[in-house]
Amino acid sequence: MSEARTLLVAGTASHVGKSTVAAGLCRLLADRGVDVAPYKAQNMSNNARAVADPDGETGEIGVSQYVQARAARVPATADMNPVLLKPRGDGESQLILRGEAVAHYSAGEYYEDHWTDALAAARESHARLAADHEAIVAEGAGSIAEPNLRERDLANVETARLADTDILLVADIERGGVFASLVGTIELMPEDLRERVVGAVITKFRGDRSLLEPGIEEFEERTEIPILGVVPYDDPGLPEEDSVSLPPVGERAVHGDDDGVPDERAVTVAVPRLPRASNMTDLEPLAREPGVRVAYLPLSASLDDADAVVLPGTKNTVDDLRALREAEFGEEIAAFDGPVVGLCGGYQLLGDRITNAGVESTDDLDAVEGFGLLPVATQFESDKRVEPVTRELRGVGPLAGAEGSVTGYEIHMGKTRLVGDAQRPFPGDGERDPDGAATDRVLGTYLHGLFENRVARDAFVEAVFAAVGRERPGRADGNGGNVTGGIDAAADRAAALLRDHVDLDALPFPQRGDGECP
Known part of the structure; x- marks a missing residue:
C-alpha cells in the first residue's frame, strides 16, 4: 500500500480543466504545509520540459507536470510523468520512459510490445513519489470512461488501481451537456472506480450559479456524488499541455x-x-x-x-x-x-x-x-x-x-x-x-x-x-519576470479559483492552515 494519499483528477473529456485543477490543488496543499507531488502516469504531448530523472540524469516530462511541480514547490523529476508519448506523424510516437527516449512505435506496437514496460515504470515511479511525499495529485488523460480503452488506460483506470486513489471528476460546462457528461461518465466507469469518486467539479462557468442548482440537486440525488464546486471561467495563464488549444x-x-x-x-x-x-x-x-x-x-x-x-x-x-x-x-x-x-x-x-x-x-x-x-x-x-x-x-x-x-x-x-x-x-x-x-x-x-x-x-x-516604427505599449502587470515567476503567479491564480469556489475540506488530504501563502 502506498504511504501517500493519492487523488486522481479525472475528466469527462479532454481539455476540461484537469491540468488547472491539479496545479491549483498542488499550490493549495503546498501553501498549507503539505508535502505534495504531481503525477501523470502516461501523457501524450509534444510540449515537454527537461528535468532530472530518478538517477540524477536529465530527462523529459510533459509540461503540465513540470508546471504542477512548480505549483507544489518541489523539484520536477521524471517520476512525475514516467510515460510520455510524443507524436511525430504517420501514426507513430516517440516513447519516453522515465525521461529517456526509447524509440518510435505505432500505437499497435506500443500496446502489444511495450505497454507492460510502461505499466511497470508507472508503478515504480508512483511508489517512489509515495515514499517521499505526504500527498500526490495525479492527473488523468482525456476521459476516464472510454470502454474501448479500459483494459489499457494507464493514465486513468490503471492509475486509480495501482495508486489506490480517490477520484475527483472534472467537467467543462462550456461544452454544453455538463450533467449528461457527468452521469454518462459515471455510468461507463468500471464499478470499482465508480466507488472511488469523492466528488465532481464543474469548470468554465459563466453566469449566475443559482441557475445550476436544479441540475446539481438532480445529479446528486441520481448519483449520490456531491458537486464540490463550480469554477468560473477565468484562465489563470498556465502553459498549455498540448496543441488542443491551437487552431x-x-x-x-x-x-x-x-x-x-x-x-x-x-x-x-x-x-x-x-x-x-x-x-x-x-x-x-x-x-x-x-x-x-x-x-x-x-x-x-x-x-x-x-x-x-x-x-x-x-x-x-x-x-x-x-x-x-x-x-x-x-x-x-x-x-x-x-x-x-x-x-x-x-x-x-x-x-x-x-x-x-x-x-x-x-x-x-x-x-x-x-x-x-x-x-x-x-x-x-x-x-x-x-x-x-x-x-x-x-x-x-x-x-x-x-x-x-x-x-x-x-x-x-x-x-x-x-x-x-x-x-x-x-x-x-x-x-x-x-x-x-x-x-x-x-x-x-x-x-x-x-x-x-x-x-x-x-x-x-x-x-x-x-x-x-511604432511605440511599444506598457508592459502588463505580472508579465515582467522570468518563467518561474510567471508560473508561480498562474499557480496562485489557479489555487485562488479553487479556494474560492470548491469545497476543499471534502478532499482526502491533510487539512492544515487556511490556504494562504505562508
Missing part, C-alpha cells in the same frame, strides 16, 4: 488580441502552424505582452501582414520542412524583411542544409536544403540531447541590446555547426557547434523557453516595434 492545421487564429491595445498600435508575430509542431508553449509569453498578437497561420498564408516571424519547434523537422516547401513558404520567408527567430527545429529549418536526414524522417533521406537564412548546417544523429540549461546571452540580431543570464532547456536531435560567418548569441558555445547563430535580422537557437526570460522577450518585442 487546426489550415486555420488562422490570433492570440493576445484581448489586451485592450488597438490593433493599429499592435504588432503581429506570425507563427506557421507546422503539422508536427512541438513546445508551442515557447510562444505564450509573447502573446501575453500588450500590443503583441501571435498569429498561428496556415502554411500557405502570406506574411504580408506580419511584423515578425517565429518558427517553432517540431517533432519532425525534415517532414515539416517539406510541408513548408510544398506550401511555397520558402519564397515568403525569403521576401520577408522583418525580425525572424527560429527555435530548436525552427533553428534547423533556417539553416543551409540538414544531413543524415533519414534518422528523423519516415523516408530514407540523406540531405535536404534548408531556407538558407542562417549559415549553419545540421547533422542528425540518433542520440537526443535533453538538458536544462543556463546561458549568458549577448544581444545580437533580433535580440540586439539584450545582456544577461537566461534559462531554458534543450530537447533535440542533431548537431548544428557554423558553415559561414555569423554572430553568436551565446558566446560560451563551442566554436563550431553553437547553440545559436544570428545575422542582423535573423536568429536561431536551441534554447526552448527563450521568451520566458524577460531580458530576451523585452529585446525581441522592442525590435519588432522598432522595425515598424
Whole structure:
C-alpha cells in the first residue's frame, strides 16, 4: 500500500480543466504545509520540459507536470510523468520512459510490445513519489470512461488501481451537456472506480450559479456524488499541455488580441502552424505582452501582414520542412524583411542544409536544403540531447541590446555547426557547434523557453516595434519576470479559483492552515 494519499483528477473529456485543477490543488496543499507531488502516469504531448530523472540524469516530462511541480514547490523529476508519448506523424510516437527516449512505435506496437514496460515504470515511479511525499495529485488523460480503452488506460483506470486513489471528476460546462457528461461518465466507469469518486467539479462557468442548482440537486440525488464546486471561467495563464488549444492545421487564429491595445498600435508575430509542431508553449509569453498578437497561420498564408516571424519547434523537422516547401513558404520567408527567430527545429529549418536526414524522417533521406537564412548546417544523429540549461546571452540580431543570464532547456536531435560567418548569441558555445547563430535580422537557437526570460522577450518585442516604427505599449502587470515567476503567479491564480469556489475540506488530504501563502 502506498504511504501517500493519492487523488486522481479525472475528466469527462479532454481539455476540461484537469491540468488547472491539479496545479491549483498542488499550490493549495503546498501553501498549507503539505508535502505534495504531481503525477501523470502516461501523457501524450509534444510540449515537454527537461528535468532530472530518478538517477540524477536529465530527462523529459510533459509540461503540465513540470508546471504542477512548480505549483507544489518541489523539484520536477521524471517520476512525475514516467510515460510520455510524443507524436511525430504517420501514426507513430516517440516513447519516453522515465525521461529517456526509447524509440518510435505505432500505437499497435506500443500496446502489444511495450505497454507492460510502461505499466511497470508507472508503478515504480508512483511508489517512489509515495515514499517521499505526504500527498500526490495525479492527473488523468482525456476521459476516464472510454470502454474501448479500459483494459489499457494507464493514465486513468490503471492509475486509480495501482495508486489506490480517490477520484475527483472534472467537467467543462462550456461544452454544453455538463450533467449528461457527468452521469454518462459515471455510468461507463468500471464499478470499482465508480466507488472511488469523492466528488465532481464543474469548470468554465459563466453566469449566475443559482441557475445550476436544479441540475446539481438532480445529479446528486441520481448519483449520490456531491458537486464540490463550480469554477468560473477565468484562465489563470498556465502553459498549455498540448496543441488542443491551437487552431487546426489550415486555420488562422490570433492570440493576445484581448489586451485592450488597438490593433493599429499592435504588432503581429506570425507563427506557421507546422503539422508536427512541438513546445508551442515557447510562444505564450509573447502573446501575453500588450500590443503583441501571435498569429498561428496556415502554411500557405502570406506574411504580408506580419511584423515578425517565429518558427517553432517540431517533432519532425525534415517532414515539416517539406510541408513548408510544398506550401511555397520558402519564397515568403525569403521576401520577408522583418525580425525572424527560429527555435530548436525552427533553428534547423533556417539553416543551409540538414544531413543524415533519414534518422528523423519516415523516408530514407540523406540531405535536404534548408531556407538558407542562417549559415549553419545540421547533422542528425540518433542520440537526443535533453538538458536544462543556463546561458549568458549577448544581444545580437533580433535580440540586439539584450545582456544577461537566461534559462531554458534543450530537447533535440542533431548537431548544428557554423558553415559561414555569423554572430553568436551565446558566446560560451563551442566554436563550431553553437547553440545559436544570428545575422542582423535573423536568429536561431536551441534554447526552448527563450521568451520566458524577460531580458530576451523585452529585446525581441522592442525590435519588432522598432522595425515598424511604432511605440511599444506598457508592459502588463505580472508579465515582467522570468518563467518561474510567471508560473508561480498562474499557480496562485489557479489555487485562488479553487479556494474560492470548491469545497476543499471534502478532499482526502491533510487539512492544515487556511490556504494562504505562508
